[in-house]
Amino acid sequence: MSEFITEDKRTHYCGSIRAKHAGENVVLMGWVHRRRDLGGLIFIDLRDREGIVQIVLDPEKKPQAHALAHDIRSEFVLAIKGRVNLRPADMINPSLKTGEIEIIIDKLEILNESDTPPFVLDGETEVSENLLLKYRYLDLRRRDLQRNIILRSKVASETRSYLQEEGFIEIETPFLTKSTPEGARDYLVPSRVSPGAFYALPQSPQLFKQLLMVSGFDKYYQIVKCFRDEDLRADRQPEFTQIDMEMSFISESDIINIIEGMMAHIFKTCLDRDLRVPFPRLTYREAIDRYGRDNPDTRFSLELEDLTDIAGGSEFRVFSEVAKGGGAVKALLLADGKTLSRKDIDALGAFVGGYGAKGVAWARVNEDGWTGSIAKFFNQEEIKRINEKMGAGPGSLILFVADTADVVNNALGALRIHLAEKLGLIDKETLSFAWITEFPMFEYSKTEERYMATHHPFTSPVEEDLPFLETDPGKVRARAYDLVLNGSEIGGGSIRIHKSDVQSMIFKTLGLSEDEARKKFGFLLDALRYGTPPHGGIAFGLDRMIMIMAGAESIRDVIAFPKTLKATCLLTGAPSEVSTEQLAELSLKRN
């Protein structure tokens, strides 16, 4: 047993010692960040989760400790006892928080040695993701990652304290649950005792939280893992965390108020940022029209303008034919068009190609009219009207996309963000929240040849739209709302259906027969018949919130043990093969 652990307890974190501690005797534990051996004097930067402090070993004063320090290498674990010394003015290191002081060693013990790490932990050197994920426990020693993980803990804690204060009750719901159609692909877990039957890991606790409202808990929340077996992205992991909430006897405005309060609380306590509430609200229609997508980045303008009417009447057949066919012509305006060369614009054409658009048409505006290959197809009147609508003046560049409305919005919505990033229009310090409301209840899926729930099948339709359920489901609006922050959907929710007849109608519209609906959701339909209160809720993607708060570029940077894009864990090797015996026990066979 180490002398230090039995006799000398740690008194401080390395990174927390300041000039005010000068003269004190301290006991520190930590990792060797760096050793500087000057032949005589040896300096050791000792690191723990709070930071780094310099230890001084003088061969004349403490020859034993000095001799021991000779064999110390990076990432050794040390316990030290020493005195906090104010550094002389010319030896202060302003780049360290502890730079005004150093620790003069009294006693040194090596608690453990370390192999040479596979990469340098200084946070400066770029290391391949591959290696970092394999040695995640070492990567997690780095300051940036530790800061993100600590921020995450703080956000979770402040969320809990806010919601508890507001009268919410944290309730756990099952992970081993029932696979339900609609939504994402499920992760399945085979049952040993029910051969051939499977549990599913929850995509969200949606139905359980509604049942808790039926039970009368009134205000529920949970910070909970959810699982979706879909293809991954920089901001998507197969298992991720939601702040999940549900309330009874409330309407949209109640939820919006609570959440604005919650966000203000979280950002104040965790980042010391004051948010302006209420957040702006946009309808889904407005968001699509102006930004091309339902998660608009409202930190900058560069909005889409609809020119279908004007451009559709022009001699330019690409536009007029799209307009005749029911499509759309929309455009973006760059006031300073000179920043984009002909070559740049060609690259934008390739960019929108990725979103199904055939290309970008463009026109440069000057005193007399337009230049560019499409200019000749427009008369002075049309040019004037388009310039006016776009707010274009000499030097402007207009970028058009013409196609079906969906393709145009998708392509220009993406192009808008691409250009903003390329041209530096985004202020990284800005936090721009927006509520998106009045989502359509259903979207028609061409691949499935049926209507699908935009939000989920338990969302309440707007009452006055109920007659359209039979005649034109695409017109039915949902009582759903998303919260968007800096172009990222961080949360979404809805007022739920609390009447079983309405729920049955929705299932019918989704193409679920009564039999199927009973089989899949019978327990919900039953519950709705026993005095279900009006209720609604919302869920937040905690990981995405932390990403934005931490300025992280990847969701992996805010999760302690993340998975790769192929949903594998390079640290543990999961998923892995299992023995034939294990499979047999589960009544499974390899094919």
Add this chain to the structure above:
RNA sequence: GGGGUCGUAGUUAAGUCGGUUAUAACGCCGGCCUGUCACGCCGGAGGCCGUGGGUUCGAGUCCCAUCGACCCCGCCA
């Protein structure tokens, strides 16, 4: 399912038109050094060029396949 970027000492990268012994920095090992803090100086070791096949007199370099990481589209109620 589709498109793209990448894979060379422990790490990060360079490697021209296919041609002699595959470079550099950092790290590592050894030596010197009493105020460094990315310490400095001197010396040294270190390579399955992701893997498998092919073309060629000759492949890190060209071709095919494959594995892995990352980014995007589809997908993610």
